[in-house]
Amino acid sequence: xxxxxxxxxxxxxxDRKRISFTFNDKTYEAYENETIAAALLANGVRTLRVHEExxxxxxxxxxxxxxxxxxxxVNNQVNIRACxxxxxxxxxxxxxxxxxxxxxxxxxxx
Amino acid sequence: MNxxxxxIICRCxxxxxxxxxxxAEKHQCTARELKLRTRAGMGFCGGRTxxxxxxxxVESAIPNISQAEIPLKYQPPIxxxxxxxxxxxxx
Amino acid sequence: xxxxxxxxAGPAGLAGAxxxxxxxxxxxxxxxxxxxxxxxxxxxxxxxSGEWWNGIKESDRLTKEAQDLSVNIRCGVSVYNLEKxxxxxxxHTNKGTLSASFVLIATGAAEYPIPLPGWTLPGVMSxxxxxxxxxxxxxxVGKKGIIIxxxxxxxxILNELQLAGIHVERIVLPxxxxxxGKAGVPNEVLKSLTDASKxxxxxxxxxxxxxxxxxxxxxxxxxxxxxNGVKMNGTPLLLRKAAVEIIGDQQVEGVRxxxxxxEGKIILGSEKIYEADFVCIAGGLYPLAELAAxxxxxxxxxxxxxxxxxxxxxxxxxxxxxxxxxGNITGIESGKVAMAQGTTAGYSIAKRAGKGGIIxxxxxxxxxxxxxVREQAAxxxxxxxxxxxxxxxxxxxxxxxxxxxxxxxxxxx
Numbered sequence: 001x002x003x004x005x006x007x008x009x010x011x012x013x014x015d016r017k018r019i020s021f022t023f024n025d026k027t028y029e030a031y032e033n034e035t036i037a038a039a040l041l042a043n044g045v046r047t048l049r050v051h052e053e054x055x056x057x058x059x060x061x062x063x064x065x066x067x068x069x070x071x072x073x074v075n076n077q078v079n080i081r082a083c084x085x086x087x088x089x090x091x092x093x094x095x096x097x098x099x100x101x102x103x104x105x106x107x108x109x110x
Numbered sequence: 111m112n113x114x115x116x117x118i119i120c121r122c123x124x125x126x127x128x129x130x131x132x133x134a135e136k137h138q139c140t141a142r143e144l145k146l147r148t149r150a151g152m153g154f155c156g157g158r159t160x161x162x163x164x165x166x167x168v169e170s171a172i173p174n175i176s177q178a179e180i181p182l183k184y185q186p187p188i189x190x191x192x193x194x195x196x197x198x199x200x201x
Numbered sequence: 202x203x204x205x206x207x208x209x210a211g212p213a214g215l216a217g218a219x220x221x222x223x224x225x226x227x228x229x230x231x232x233x234x235x236x237x238x239x240x241x242x243x244x245x246x247x248x249x250s251g252e253w254w255n256g257i258k259e260s261d262r263l264t265k266e267a268q269d270l271s272v273n274i275r276c277g278v279s280v281y282n283l284e285k286x287x288x289x290x291x292x293h294t295n296k297g298t299l300s301a302s303f304v305l306i307a308t309g310a311a312e313y314p315i316p317l318p319g320w321t322l323p324g325v326m327s328x329x330x331x332x333x334x335x336x337x338x339x340x341x342v343g344k345k346g347i348i349i350x351x352x353x354x355x356x357x358i359l360n361e362l363q364l365a366g367i368h369v370e371r372i373v374l375p376x377x378x379x380x381x382g383k384a385g386v387p388n389e390v391l392k393s394l395t396d397a398s399k400x401x402x403x404x405x406x407x408x409x410x411x412x413x414x415x416x417x418x419x420x421x422x423x424x425x426x427x428x429n430g431v432k433m434n435g436t437p438l439l440l441r442k443a444a445v446e447i448i449g450d451q452q453v454e455g456v457r458x459x460x461x462x463x464e465g466k467i468i469l470g471s472e473k474i475y476e477a478d479f480v481c482i483a484g485g486l487y488p489l490a491e492l493a494a495x496x497x498x499x500x501x502x503x504x505x506x507x508x509x510x511x512x513x514x515x516x517x518x519x520x521x522x523x524x525x526x527x528g529n530i531t532g533i534e535s536g537k538v539a540m541a542q543g544t545t546a547g548y549s550i551a552k553r554a555g556k557g558g559i560i561x562x563x564x565x566x567x568x569x570x571x572x573x574v575r576e577q578a579a580x581x582x583x584x585x586x587x588x589x590x591x592x593x594x595x596x597x598x599x600x601x602x603x604x605x606x607x608x609x610x611x612x613x614x
Contacts, residue, residue, distance in 0.1 A: 004339040004365050009245060009253055013339045035235060038338035046323035046452045054124055057451050059323030061121070061159070063330030065233045065279070066311055066489075068155040068190070069121060079154070079190055084277070086235055113446070114378055117316050127316070127380065159314050162487065162508070163380060170379050184494040187281035189233075191295055 002042045019089040036082035036093055037063065037070050048072055048082055048095060055098040071096065119167075120160040122153025130164065134171035141168045142183065156188060203229050205303040205550055206292050208280055208492060211239020212536045213528025213543035214307035215263040220547020220567070221305075222270035224556045229301075230267065231278040231294065236337075237264045240309055240529075241536050243332035245361050256536065257336070263540075283496040290496075290523055303523045303550045306492050307543060310507070310529035313484030315350060315375045315384065319447030320482065328483040332358045335365045343479030347456050348372040349444045350483030351390050353582055358483070359436060369436045370477065373458055376443045377465030384484065386465040387423050387440045396584040423463045445472065453480050486533045486582065496524060501596060505589025506532030507582070514597045515568055517546035518553070525550055532589055533582045534575065541571040 005013055016031040023040060030039035037060045040048065047057040048070050060070035063083045070082040073094040082093070115128030125148045133139070133147050141164060144150065150164050151157025157164070205221045207214045210232035221228045232239070238260025246254050267274060275296075282293040283304065290304040312327045319325070324343065326334075328350070331342045346362070346369045348355050355372065362369055377385030384390065423440065430437030439458075443465065446457040460471035487508035490500065498511040498519050510531055517525050527546035528539035545567040552560045575586065583589065 002341045004335065004341055004367075007339070007365055009255065009364060010257065010336065010339075033235070034338055034340075038334065038340045041334065041342070042340045048323070051124065051321075056124075056321060057323050058121075058321060059452070060326060060330060062312065062327050063333045065189075066155065066158045067121070067327075068158070071154065084233055084235065084279075086277075113318050114380070117318050117380065118321055119316050119380075121321055158311065158491075160316075162313055163316060166379065166382075184491045186283075186293075186495045188491045188495060189279040189281040189295065191279075191281045191293075 002044060019087070021087050021089070021091040021093060023093045024095055030087045033086055036072065036074070036080075036085050036087045036091075039087045040082070040093075050095060050098050052096060052099050053101050119163050120148075120150035120153060120157070122155050122159075123149040123151075125150040125160075127167070130167050131171055134167055138172055139168075141165050144168055154190065156184075203227050203299065203301040204554065205229070205305060206231065206290065206299050206301045207305045207307060208232075208283075208292065209239060209307035209309060209528070210234070210237035210264075210274055210276070211307060211309050211528060211539065212241050212259070212263070213309070213530075213539040213546070214239065214305065215260075215267055216540040216543030217305045217307060217525075217527050217547040217550075218267050218272045218274075218543075219263070219270060220544045220563075221303075221550055222267065222272045224548065224551030224554075224560065226303075226551060226554060226556070227271075229273045229275065229299065231275050231280065231292070231299070233277070233279045235276055236260075237274050237276060240329075243329070243336045243358075243361070244536060245336055245364065246357060259536070280492060283492050285496070285521070285523075303525065303554065304496075305517075305525045305527060305543075305546050305550065306496075306511075306530055307526070307528045307539075307546075308489045308492055308530050309539075310486040310533055311489040312482075313487055315482050315484045316380050317349070317375060317444060317447065317482075319449065319453075320480075322447055322449045322453050323451070324449065324453030324478060325447055325480045325482065328355055328358045328481040331367075331479070331481045332361055335362055335367060339365075341365075341367060342481075343453075343477070344368060345370055345477050346479040346481060347444070347475060347477045348481045348483055349375050349456070350384055350485075351394065351438060351440060352384070352483055352485050353394075354485060355481075355483035356433065358481075359433065363434055363436065369481075370475065371430065371442075372433070372436060372438045373442045373444050373456070374440060374461070374465070375482075376445050376459075376467070377461065385443060385461075387426070387461065388463050390440060391423050391426075393584075443467065447480055448474065453478055456480060486529065488530045488532060490530050493519065493524070493526060493530065496521060498524065501593060503532070503589045503592055505583050505585040506593065510593060512597060512600065513593065514601070515545075515571075515594050516549040516564060517542060518549055520601055523553070532586065532593075534586060535578050535582075537574050538571065538578060541567065541574045545571055 028043045046059045061067040065084045071079045074080040117127045204226040205228045207218045207230040241256040241260045244256030279295045289300045292299045375381035430439040443461045455476045460468040493511040500509045525546045527542040548564040
């Protein structure tokens with residue numbers, strides 16, 4: 001639904017194989033050879049993680065691997081850039097969790 | 111205007127413009143010292159998004175320093191790397 | 202044994218690899234992205250001739266040409282350090298370490314951010330991110346967007362979004378302040394747009410290129426700049442409105458915008474909220490030179506080239522033996538210039554590697570070709586590009602060539 005199928009210059013997008021993956025325990029459909037970020041956006045998912053400390057929602061910002069905002073956990077491997085990683089069948093993708101930095105809070109309170 | 115103080119400059123460490131400016135003014139420090147004091151640019155992306163803004167703040171807060179004099183200093187690793195891969199050779 | 206490692210599979214890197222391979226050097230190209238092409242991949246615009254410049258086709262052509270010459274192109278490889286060890290360059294990557302006598306850094310550019318309240322919300326992205334999502338991944342970035350920042354890059358990508366049927370409601374300026382610099386001052390923006398009027402986005406601005414040479418006329422022009430903006434292919438360009446805040450709870454819901462005067466000062470009581478589900482921040486490009494920096498290459502800040510650039514000569518060598526640069530890392534220009542520079546760097550490496558024959562002629566032609574392509578460029582990101590180039594080459598002459606000559610004189614004498 002969120003795909004750009006027809007394009008006046010680039011033409012019709014090629015028919016690619018559909019695969020499925022999960023993001024935060026929910027199953028989604030993706031096209032083969034696309035990035036995790038593209039597959040999730042095509043499914044209407046913008047929030048890829050929350051900030052580790054404050055918990056504010058984050059999505060991809062630069063989409064080419066510079067900003068690291070789209071980092072997710074892929075098959076238990078942490079800090080993987082969703083914008084540079086190709087989604088695979090049955091891949092398990094998860095947002096990072098919020099981990100309040102207790103030491104930092106203590107220092108701030110002193 | 112009103113809420114510029116609370117604008118996040120470093121997205122990784124959530125350091126605001128207000129924090130950066132007051133630290134720069136108080137300590138009259140180099141870009142490097144400003145980063146160490148506030149943690150701006152020391153987060154996951156290594157300052158890839160905020161470094162130019164942090165340099166601009168140093169430039170605006172400290173008299174007689176121009177962008178041309180702020181050294182372009184980067185520390186490796188400039189991309190995230192897991193311990194397992196360091197030192198491997200490929201051909 | 203690899204002779205040359207090229208970092209970056211964009212126009213400069215691929216062209217460089219082709220020239221190296223043609224000269225008989227064993228060449229590897231590495232890139233972080235999922236496919237080769239770099240920034241070429243997103244590019245799509247109509248040339249003055251009416252033909253289309255299709256970056257995907259250009260990437261495919263270069264990739265095939267390189268592969269036909271047995272260049273090994275490896276995607277999904279991130280370089281995290283570059284250092285010289287025992288006369289060879291070690292390129293440390295997430296897939297292990299590669300080494301070779303020659304390295305060509307062709308890492309291109311990164312985007313200047315324009316921080317503003319709410320810019321960490323999902324749905325806010327750099328303008329380049331929207332380009333890649335649209336033309337490379339063919340996924341819609343949203344239904345209703347706002348671009349913050351009016352510059353050549355923003356207009357080029359606006360056009361691409363429109364072609365793909367993505368609805369951009371308006372282009373506004375960032376709020377004037379220490380974080381946005383000149384990008385928040387209508388008079389300054391109009392000046393830079395008229396300077397770049399060769400690629401005028403509308404007949405209004407093209408006309409402006411001739412009319413607005415003097416400051417007085419420009420002030421008048423911005424004064425009379427229509428309140429509803431100038432339409433760029435259907436999207437209003439609002440030079441007298443500034444984004445004050447991006448709003449939304451869990452993701453972008455809209456942008457709070459205020460009217461501004463010709464100097465960017467906010468007109469009190471004029472704030473309004475425009476709905477949007479995506480926002481693109483267009484701060485312009487700067488050379489992505491971090492790898493040259495970790496390798497120990499000296500730098501110079503040259504605003505005409507977009508920021509800090511590594512010291513380099515017109516034949517693309519750096520002061521570090523065996524280290525070469527090409528493309529946007531040397532200054533922000535079009536993909537075609539990057540390709541021409543890549544070819545120059547490739548032949549330059551071949552010459553340094555001791556390849557004889559016609560290499561001197563090829564190198565000379567390649568240098569001449571860079572100049573020609575630059576003269577003919579349809580897109581000029583920095584109008585004073587030639588001044589910037591002159592600065593960096595004169596500096597090279599001063600710092601390196603003269604010293605080398607003196608050294609040679611002593612040796613001979």
